[in-house]
Amino acid sequence: MTKKLLGIDLGGTTIKFGILTLDGQVQEKWAIETNILEGGKHIVPDIVASLKHRLALYGLTKDDFVGIGMGSPGAVDREKKTVTGAFNLNWADTQEVGSVIEREVGIPFAIDNDANVAALGERWVGAGANNPDVVFVTLGTGVGGGVIADGNLIHGVAGAGGEIGHIIVEPEDGFECTCGNKGCLETVASATGVVRVARHLAEEYEGDSLIKAAIDNGEAVSSKDIFQAAAQGDKFADSVVEKVSYYLGLATANISNILNPDSVVIGGGVSAAGEFLRSRVENYFTKYAFPQVRRSTKVKIAELGNDAGIIGAASLASQFIK
Numbered sequence: 001m002t003k004k005l006l007g008i009d010l011g012g013t014t015i016k017f018g019i020l021t022l023d024g025q026v027q028e029k030w031a032i033e034t035n036i037l038e039g040g041k042h043i044v045p046d047i048v049a050s051l052k053h054r055l056a057l058y059g060l061t062k063d064d065f066v067g068i069g070m071g072s073p074g075a076v077d078r079e080k081k082t083v084t085g086a087f088n089l090n091w092a093d094t095q096e097v098g099s100v101i102e103r104e105v106g107i108p109f110a111i112d113n114d115a116n117v118a119a120l121g122e123r124w125v126g127a128g129a130n131n132p133d134v135v136f137v138t139l140g141t142g143v144g145g146g147v148i149a150d151g152n153l154i155h156g157v158a159g160a161g162g163e164i165g166h167i168i169v170e171p172e173d174g175f176e177c178t179c180g181n182k183g184c185l186e187t188v189a190s191a192t193g194v195v196r197v198a199r200h201l202a203e204e205y206e207g208d209s210l211i212k213a214a215i216d217n218g219e220a221v222s223s224k225d226i227f228q229a230a231a232q233g234d235k236f237a238d239s240v241v242e243k244v245s246y247y248l249g250l251a252t253a254n255i256s257n258i259l260n261p262d263s264v265v266i267g268g269g270v271s272a273a274g275e276f277l278r279s280r281v282e283n284y285f286t287k288y289a290f291p292q293v294r295r296s297t298k299v300k301i302a303e304l305g306n307d308a309g310i311i312g313a314a315s316l317a318s319q320f321i322k
């Protein structure tokens with residue numbers, strides 16, 4: 001019987017699970033709530049319990065699986081299979097993850113950072129079309145990234161490789177970033193970053209705009225509202241999208257000038273704007289990319305949505321295929 005892969009996408013609100021074929025097709029998927037109470041001490045036992053329950057439900061045993069892969073927030077130690085400083089899980093201290101799951105479930109386990117894992121997913125069966133050179137940028141609460149070069153995920157000496165969110169795009173008077181620097185891509189292209197750019201531009205905008213009026217009235221405005229208004233012809237909202245696209249085009253062109261990937265794939269919640277965002281990013285990408293890069297590297301929108309995490313996580317487990 002053909003073996004399967006298990007992928008786990010650990011997030012601050014839900015833990016997603018998937019059972020996949022060896023070529024990346026999702027056969028079963030489910031999710032549980034992440035219980036971050038009491039220092040997140042229930043998370044790993046909840047994962048173990050859910051795996052045991054579902055495997056029994058599907059009539060599967062550990063021998064049906066090649067391995068388990070998992071994507072996690074925080075700083076991941078791939079050798080020790082531990083996670084440190086995942087604050088949205090209440091995991092401030094180092095957590096034993098892999099050793100517990102391997103012992104309890106009896107299946108080999110591999111772990112990596114969540115943005116890296118999503119990059120692997122998109123590269124494998126999503127917009128990356130299994131190409132060996134793919135750069136992934138995810139625009140969500142923050143801006144994450146993953147770089148796959150010559151088929152290898154780039155980790156760097158301290159595991160901080162591929163931190164595309166901290167490429168500086170506004171070195172002089174940029175917004176302050178959670179990393180301590182100023183003007184990082186994350187400060188202007190995450191969901192909150194887009195709103196921050198809007199607030200900044202609203203100070204000087206003279207014309208009529210429902211979005212500007214909402215900002216000036218102190219109403220809550222989301223990045224989705226801004227993209228929708230821009231698509232409907234709001235000129236102020238359009239100027240915000242244009243500015244965000246400029247930052248993304250500049251950052252992706254600079255990464256591509258070094259790596260010349262087959263594609264730069266833009267994912268995450270903000271990428272739901274689709275072609276409206278992609279074509280504008282591409283305009284600035286084309287402006288700033290080196291000629292050969294401009295002609296060969298493509299700017300794409302991610303295709304897997306929420307499944308990128310479980311699919312990429314499962315791909316980590318394919319290292320256990322003998």
Ligand SMILES: [Zn+2]
Pocket residue numbers: 165166177178179180181184186
């Ligand atoms: Zn930063």
